[in-house]
Amino acid sequence: MGIENLSGLIAATFTPMATDGSLNLDVVLTIVDQLLDEGVSGLYVCGGTGEGVSLSNAERQQTAEAYVNAANGRIPVFIHVGQDSLFAARELAKHAAEIGADGISAITPTYFKPGSPSTLVDSLKMITDGAPDLPFIYYHFPTKTGLDIDLLDFLEQAVVKLPSLFAVKFTDSKLHDLQAALALTDNKIKIFFGIDEMLIGGLVAGASGAIGSTYNFAAPLYLKLIQAWQNDDLVEAQRLQALSVQMVRTFVPFGGIEGQKAMMAMVGLDCGTARLPLNKLATEATEQLQNNLQEVGFFDWGRP
Numbered sequence: 001m002g003i004e005n006l007s008g009l010i011a012a013t014f015t016p017m018a019t020d021g022s023l024n025l026d027v028v029l030t031i032v033d034q035l036l037d038e039g040v041s042g043l044y045v046c047g048g049t050g051e052g053v054s055l056s057n058a059e060r061q062q063t064a065e066a067y068v069n070a071a072n073g074r075i076p077v078f079i080h081v082g083q084d085s086l087f088a089a090r091e092l093a094k095h096a097a098e099i100g101a102d103g104i105s106a107i108t109p110t111y112f113k114p115g116s117p118s119t120l121v122d123s124l125k126m127i128t129d130g131a132p133d134l135p136f137i138y139y140h141f142p143t144k145t146g147l148d149i150d151l152l153d154f155l156e157q158a159v160v161k162l163p164s165l166f167a168v169k170f171t172d173s174k175l176h177d178l179q180a181a182l183a184l185t186d187n188k189i190k191i192f193f194g195i196d197e198m199l200i201g202g203l204v205a206g207a208s209g210a211i212g213s214t215y216n217f218a219a220p221l222y223l224k225l226i227q228a229w230q231n232d233d234l235v236e237a238q239r240l241q242a243l244s245v246q247m248v249r250t251f252v253p254f255g256g257i258e259g260q261k262a263m264m265a266m267v268g269l270d271c272g273t274a275r276l277p278l279n280k281l282a283t284e285a286t287e288q289l290q291n292n293l294q295e296v297g298f299f300d301w302g303r304p
Contacts, residue, residue, distance in 0.1 A: 011042070013050055019272065027269070043067055045067045046064060049260070053083060068099050078105050086127060093131040103136065116149070120154055124138065131164075136165050138162075155181055168190070168191050169211050170192065171194030179206055193210045194210065196212040198241075199244065200229060200241045217263050247296070
């Protein structure tokens with residue numbers, strides 16, 4: 001599937017689980033069908049939203065296969081393969097290519113961190129060597145990785161040494177870095193913005209689209225936001241973004257992944273609970289979250 005002009009909303013998918021924490025991949029087809037119906041442009045599998053770092057490599061491969069098979073060429077699927085073992089990450093990249101994924105992505109190792117731009121590039125090259133023909137999205141998330149490497153210093157080397165580099169998943173509030181990255185690469189590298197509640201800022205700064213978790217259950221809201229921005233209706237775009245902020249502020253007290261997994265069940269896509277070390281929401285907490293969402297009107301303005 002051609003992805004050169006990919007834009008819009010890429011859903012960072014959840015990994016469905018049973019109550020005991022085991023995989024429950026039977027519902028993946030239903031998830032993909034509904035996301036397609038609601039206008040999502042792509043899928044980003046086994047990232048933080050998908051609890052990829054809490055899955056074994058075998059489970060990550062099973063999850064990747066389930067989403068690629070469910071998509072069946074109807075929508076691009078990117079598999080996040082990053083982890084602390086670069087050798088294991090390379091095997092995940094190789095597997096992604098074998099099952100027909102449209103691209104791969106990786107965050108940097110987070111325990112032993114690359115100490116320089118060149119080491120970061122070398123680390124990512126080891127991963128991409130497992131799938132040299134697949135487009136690669138570098139996952140830039142400094143507050144999560146703790147990596148103190150300037151994005152521009154990295155990109156100066158990466159555009160030369162990582163021929164499969166396709167895009168950056170930019171999960172950072174420093175929009176000036178986003179703009180500088182686009183200028184440095186002459187817009188040849190795409191930027192997908194990664195902070196849902198700041199989407200309008202990312203779009204204005206030049207992002208091609210966005211990769212995020214809330215697009216799983218609130219894509220209609222964000223698609224209206226994008227349309228308003230494209231129509232130069234900044235007031236409407238700001239209003240819709242404010243609703244996004246309100247939604248996020250409503251579920252975050254219940255846990256980022258935990259609260260959102262509960263919301264998936266509320267919109268008819270039961271993904272189960274989160275896996276330890278994340279918490280499992282008690283029934284009372286889930287009911288309270290649903291009540292709070294009803295009070296702010298989410299099920300009216302966040303859904304089709």
